[in-house]
Amino acid sequence: MVYRGPYKVRAEEKDIPAIEHPNDAIVRVALAAICGSDLHLYHGMMPDTRVGMTFGHEFVGVVEDVGPDVRNLERGDRVMVPFNIFCGTCWYCARGLYSNCHNVNPNATAVGGIYGYSNTTGGYDGGQAEYVRVPFADVGPSVIPDWMDDEDAVLLTDALATGYFGAQLGDIVEGDVVVVFGAGPVGLYAAKSAWLMGAGRVIVIDHLEYRLAKARTFAHAETYNFTEYDDIVVHLKKITDHLGADVAIDAVGAEADGNLIQHVTSAKLKLQGGSPVALNWAIDSVRKGATISVMGAYGPIFSAVKFGDAFNKGLTLRMNQCPVKRQWPRLFEHVRNGYLKPSDIVTHRIPLEHIAEGYHIFSAKLDGCIKPLIVASSS
């Protein structure tokens, strides 16, 4: 797929990517996913998103070719690739902050490298394609365990790992009341992960009934549709005995669809990096001294966050892009034990040629879409 400008993408023939660094691999993509954060690109909200770019940071495939310096992978290996591109040895990687690698993104120091996520994250083409260049092939990808199928694996490359990481950033202790804003894939996984960490009550907030239904069945959560309440913050206070939640997880990010002013200034006029409606609800609805975890995607531009309230309430705000590979060993165990079944949330399987339809359905939230997968044309 290639980006053609806001709200426009199409399938197009491009050159097969070449090895540009001795530790590169070329992966033939079997399965990719469209992610909620791809919509920031699709809507033209992420700076330096260039016409002709290929999106897609969630993909699995087979190693087609390796550079001369690659030791850990061979042609024919079935691999899953974390959405972060990282070197393994810089100051950040050495301390496990793979999402903050300093050696892969010349365009910015504030964010690491990500596949198919504009030039702001390094200018790499993504995996919604037949072939993709994978830098630092000895470091990023893992061979998919035999017992795991591609659909589960592709969800571990971002969505599940990020959801779990979000719950982890909440520092949940036994019995905590956890509220998750957003019942997209990441929110659903975060809600589910909160139970693994011992939450006493998990509440999910969204505006789409079909996603809330999924939150009830898949994530065993208590759910509320914010469009049915004058003020969702007051409602959350009421149902927590006027204390507020102990932990809030923002799994929405900068494109929250809450109020019209935010919608106009950010989504339409691009005056904000995104409307932090969900984050502000999180700040308002937790108890004093609570922890807020943010892993919905936010861009580099100014957002009107209610910092004063966060200060006065003594909140702890924790956030980052998920260092995916650090989550894998534990998540593999949970998948194997049946505690987490990643592919349960997949609703659509769309051929690569129909990528424009895929983006439209996902962006407009049509046809009960929760997670669309993109099936490579060659397979």
Place this chain on the structure above:
Amino acid sequence: MTYTSKRPPLTESSDQLRARIPGWGADLDPKDRPSVPKLRWQEDRTGAHWEFPERQPERGRRERSIEHKFLTPVFGTSCPPRGLSGVLRRLSYRKYSEGRAAHWLLLLAADRVDAWEHHARSFLTLRPDNPITETGVLSEFSRHGVSSRLGKKRADVKHQMLDPVIVAGPWVAVGGLVFGTVRKVLRRSDAPGPRGARRRRSS
């Protein structure tokens, strides 16, 4: 009750939750959670066998943030800057740090210019931009799109009415301004005997 020291009681005990939810409490102990503690030294370096990676060859001049000391050893090569949008992008990277709003706003402006440039250029190719297929609206008919739009309290419906105004508004305003300016200029040049000249004569 909040106004006393007691926590509000939960409706379910930990044992009830453990019985109801598969895996409840599996990671109750923070030590079982990955990336705890945050800055733990990574012994295995996840397979890296270098101290500093070999450098990817630079073909053409690669733009970079001025907050970086040098071009990072690995970088993406998708869509090098070109055209007017390329000029804006290069300017933004050369002049402004990531801390400056101008950096990001210039890049966003360049994105809009880039889209127009490509849109215009596409009409010179065998495959011009097609607003019907590229926006994917056909899925509204092929994949239950319309039926899922109707009769539901969808949050995006309320501003669908407003969107055309918000999107088209600035364009109409700019168009009006351009039209007005052009008309003024034309009137000035069409007028028999320019005003400036007349004034000069009378003085």
